[in-house]
Amino acid sequence: xxxxxxxxxxxxxxxxxxxxxxxxxxxxxxxxxxCGTELSPPKVSTEPPGYEAQCPVCSLDPQAAPSVITPxxxxxxxxxxxxxxxxxxxxxxxxxxGVTDRGLRHTRNEDAMGLATVxxxxxxxxxxxxxxxxSTSPRPDEASLAATQASVRALVTAVxxxxxxxxxxxxxxxxxxxxxxxxxxxxxAPSATYISAVIGRDAVTVCWLGDSRAYWLSTGPDVIxxxxxxxxxxxxxxxxxxxxxQALASPQAHVITRWLxxxxxxLEPHLIRFEPPRPGVVLVCSDGLWNYxxxxxxxxxxxxxxxxxxxxxxxxxxxxxxxxxxxxxxxTVVLVxxxxxxxxxxxxxxxxxxxxxxxxxxxxxxA
Amino acid sequence: MTESGFTVDVDQNQYLPEGGREVSAIVTVASAADATGxxxxxxxxxxxxxxxxxxxxxxxxxxxYPHTKIAEARAATAAAVDVVxxxxxxxxxxxTNQAWPVFPADGSMARADASSRAxxxxxxxxxxxxxxxxxxxxxxxxxxxxxxxxxxxxxxxLLTDGKNQHETPxxxxxxxxxxxxxxxxxxxxxxxxWEVGELRTISTGLLGSVDIVPDPSGLAxxxxxxxxxxxGKQVADVALRVWTPQHATVKYVKQVAxxxxxxxxxxxxxxxxxxxxxxxxxxxxESRDYHVGVEVSPAGIxxxxxxxxxxxVAQSPSGTDVLGQGLVRAIWTDDEALxxxxxxxxxxxxxxxxxxxxxxxxxxxxxxxxxxxxxxKLGRAVALAHQSGNEDTAKLLAKxxxxxxxxxxxxxxxxxxxxxxxxxxxxxxxKTVRARK
Numbered sequence: 001x002x003x004x005x006x007x008x009x010x011x012x013x014x015x016x017x018x019x020x021x022x023x024x025x026x027x028x029x030x031x032x033x034x035c036g037t038e039l040s041p042p043k044v045s046t047e048p049p050g051y052e053a054q055c056p057v058c059s060l061d062p063q064a065a066p067s068v069i070t071p072x073x074x075x076x077x078x079x080x081x082x083x084x085x086x087x088x089x090x091x092x093x094x095x096x097x098g099v100t101d102r103g104l105r106h107t108r109n110e111d112a113m114g115l116a117t118v119x120x121x122x123x124x125x126x127x128x129x130x131x132x133x134x135s136t137s138p139r140p141d142e143a144s145l146a147a148t149q150a151s152v153r154a155l156v157t158a159v160x161x162x163x164x165x166x167x168x169x170x171x172x173x174x175x176x177x178x179x180x181x182x183x184x185x186x187x188x189a190p191s192a193t194y195i196s197a198v199i200g201r202d203a204v205t206v207c208w209l210g211d212s213r214a215y216w217l218s219t220g221p222d223v224i225x226x227x228x229x230x231x232x233x234x235x236x237x238x239x240x241x242x243x244x245x246q247a248l249a250s251p252q253a254h255v256i257t258r259w260l261x262x263x264x265x266x267l268e269p270h271l272i273r274f275e276p277p278r279p280g281v282v283l284v285c286s287d288g289l290w291n292y293x294x295x296x297x298x299x300x301x302x303x304x305x306x307x308x309x310x311x312x313x314x315x316x317x318x319x320x321x322x323x324x325x326x327x328x329x330x331x332t333v334v335l336v337x338x339x340x341x342x343x344x345x346x347x348x349x350x351x352x353x354x355x356x357x358x359x360x361x362x363x364x365x366x367a
Numbered sequence: 368m369t370e371s372g373f374t375v376d377v378d379q380n381q382y383l384p385e386g387g388r389e390v391s392a393i394v395t396v397a398s399a400a401d402a403t404g405x406x407x408x409x410x411x412x413x414x415x416x417x418x419x420x421x422x423x424x425x426x427x428x429x430x431x432y433p434h435t436k437i438a439e440a441r442a443a444t445a446a447a448v449d450v451v452x453x454x455x456x457x458x459x460x461x462x463t464n465q466a467w468p469v470f471p472a473d474g475s476m477a478r479a480d481a482s483s484r485a486x487x488x489x490x491x492x493x494x495x496x497x498x499x500x501x502x503x504x505x506x507x508x509x510x511x512x513x514x515x516x517x518x519x520x521x522x523x524x525l526l527t528d529g530k531n532q533h534e535t536p537x538x539x540x541x542x543x544x545x546x547x548x549x550x551x552x553x554x555x556x557x558x559x560x561w562e563v564g565e566l567r568t569i570s571t572g573l574l575g576s577v578d579i580v581p582d583p584s585g586l587a588x589x590x591x592x593x594x595x596x597x598x599g600k601q602v603a604d605v606a607l608r609v610w611t612p613q614h615a616t617v618k619y620v621k622q623v624a625x626x627x628x629x630x631x632x633x634x635x636x637x638x639x640x641x642x643x644x645x646x647x648x649x650x651x652x653e654s655r656d657y658h659v660g661v662e663v664s665p666a667g668i669x670x671x672x673x674x675x676x677x678x679x680v681a682q683s684p685s686g687t688d689v690l691g692q693g694l695v696r697a698i699w700t701d702d703e704a705l706x707x708x709x710x711x712x713x714x715x716x717x718x719x720x721x722x723x724x725x726x727x728x729x730x731x732x733x734x735x736x737x738x739x740x741x742x743x744k745l746g747r748a749v750a751l752a753h754q755s756g757n758e759d760t761a762k763l764l765a766k767x768x769x770x771x772x773x774x775x776x777x778x779x780x781x782x783x784x785x786x787x788x789x790x791x792x793x794x795x796x797x798k799t800v801r802a803r804k
Contacts, residue, residue: 072673072676072694074672074673074676075612075673077612077613077640078612078613078614078672079611079612079613079615079663079672079673079674080612080666080670080671080672080673081670081671081672081673103669104668104669105668105669105700105701106669107669107670107671107698327669
């Protein structure tokens with residue numbers, strides 16, 4: 001068993017040269033001083049540039065002529081819907097990694113994720129955003145991607161500027177909200193759930209609306225779910241009318257009560273700050289994973305200790321677990337080992353703050 | 368509306384159970400009400416000079432009995448001539464057991480203006496009845512006359528009062544087939560001595576309407592209305608192009624509103640995986656519904672397939688114009704709540720098509736003396752008309768049967784039925800009630 005001692009945060013940006021112009025760059029530079037290229041841009045689960053869709057059936061038949069995919073995304077020969085570049089995506093930034101997958105029962109991946117790392121004077125900061133398109137809204141796949149792109153970009157900008165993680169998180173969710181307001185109207189509002197996690201030296205700051213979740217996983221007793229769902233199921237549990245398993249089995253389990261979209265009357269995100277008492281792993285995921293293992297303890301069993309050393313491989317394993325369990329929904333898993341960088345010689349401050357007692361810092365939008 | 372002036376909408380349940388093969392959808396095609404936007408479709412739009420009209424009038428001996436028939440037919444033809452727009456090519460043909468040009472007498476066509484309209488009416492006034500009936504010959508002369516002039520829109524109105532006695536059904540079918548896709552034809556039967564089935568063969572093949580005008584005095588107004596409608600048509604030869612994936616079959620393509628018209632057999636191949644189904648000419652502000660059924664080879668749960676791409680196409684000098692497009696999808700699911708959901712409009716039009724078939728089968732059985740089948744079929748028709756709110760058809764049915772219980776479709780055949788009522792029910796059985804989304 002590999003302990004947390006084995007954790008090594010990947011180097012952020014080596015002292016080296018700009019990948020675009022070759023000029024020398026500093027380890028803490030965000031942009032190349034010479035040509036202005038962004039040195040560690042955020043990565044989002046978009047269709048990769050130059051992605052060429054292929055028919056999943058005809059491309060496997062050596063006898064068949066090369067398949068033509070029409071602009072509406074179908075094979076001109078057999079009619080099968082061609083996978084988009086978003087059906088399966090893996091992002092690895094070293095300090096954190098994520099995998100998103102269409103699953104087995106949905107025809108496209110309406111989840112999106114965005115990852116980034118920023119070097120600050122206080123050390124590295126990892127940023128993760130996961131959005132799950134609301135399938136009853138129009139163009140949910142566009143919604144999740146637009147929200148993710150806007151948010152991760154705003155978070156990176158705010159953190160680079162030295163803003164507090166709480167302010168940065170609010171800037172992120174507001175930016176995502178504006179992005180969805182722009183692509184929709186109250187009558188036709190592409191919508192998505194939203195969750196962001198900003199992981200710094202001492203704390204994890206989580207901001208969300210809807211039922212995508214963040215967990216704190218560790219090998220100690222402090223394993224916990226960091227977010228609460230904006231869902232009817234969670235409300236039923238909170239009111240003591242059902243236990244969690246009953247609520248999840250009920251037809252309203254996935255009816256969410258808050259989301260991002262142009263039909264949102266007022267932006268009221270949840271926001272918490274959590275100070276990890278020991279090394280562990282932050283898991284940010286969509287309901288495609290937690291449907292099959294809602295409790296933090298079970299997820300910790302699945303993810304640890306592998307996630308400490310191999311966040312990408314472990315994220316892929318968790319996605320595979322959800323697919324093997326039925327793959328009913330799109331699945332997105334992001335794993336961030338904590339601390340981001342190896343601890344200095346001194347052990348971490350032994351501060352344990354039960355997250356349940358941490359009131360949300362802000363429920364109100366400053367927009 | 369799109370730039371082309373047409374919209375194509377698809378309504379369906381796209382979810383299939385595991386192993387499901389049958390995909391069906393209602394495709395609604397609508398043209399813009401605004402005629403100017405419509406003409407903006409460019410090459411597909413038609414000026415008066417691009418239209419040609421022929422009126423075909425029955426001059427068989429029976430048109431003299433009663434004498435008012437031929438008189439009203441002359442008046443109706445004159446009324447239709449009055450409505451022909453300036454610049455449109457037109458002609459009048461008379462038919463008995465042969466056919467001959469009435470105006471222009473040399474078998475040509477004339478450009479409509481005040482003097483040509485007056486000359487045509489004078490020629491029509493001289494028409495006398497006498498001789499037999501060979502409708503195939505009339506259609507053949509109309510085709511030859513049209514063929515002498517280039518035109519985008521060719522349309523005819525055909526009037527008869529009797530059976531096609533001087534030709535075999537095969538001869539008529541062959542003549543209709545020759546004219547298919549070349550001109551469209553609205554058919555009218557005056558009196559009650561003609562065969563509904565014969566005229567329906569012509570109107571179906573030539574993408575026109577068919578109706579009964581029981582009283583000759585109603586002819587003039589009807590002809591004028593038909594000609595006005597023909598003058599409103601602006602886009603000719605519009606077709607539904609249906610693309611299907613490999614290993615899929617188009618089971619049927621039917622127009623289901625405003626009338627039932629099965630186009631399945633009218634397919635012409637337009638590509639390795641596509642076929643065209645004619646819809647005829649379109650005027651502004653029209654809306655028609657089509658029921659498309661496709662059988663596909665099933666894919667796995669969670670897979671999506673394009674079961675059909677339905678495009679509205681028109682030919683123009685620059686090639687094929689795509690005026691609109693809709694997608695019929697198939698998604699396989701193990702969620703029974705999704706796959707068993709019945710699309711209301713698909714169900715409605717399935718019922719309307721069954722209604723039309725029940726009426727036609729019931730009347731045929733009644734003619735053959737098979738009262739049991741007639742009672743069962745017409746009873747089913749009464750129930751279907753009631754359920755779908757097709758009141759016009761329900762009223763026509765009530766003239767042929769006594770309704771005992773409308774819910775279960777329990778009926779008794781009336782002993783005495785007016786021929787005109789029976790023929791009206793037969794010809795109008797294909798009219799459907801529109802299902803709104």
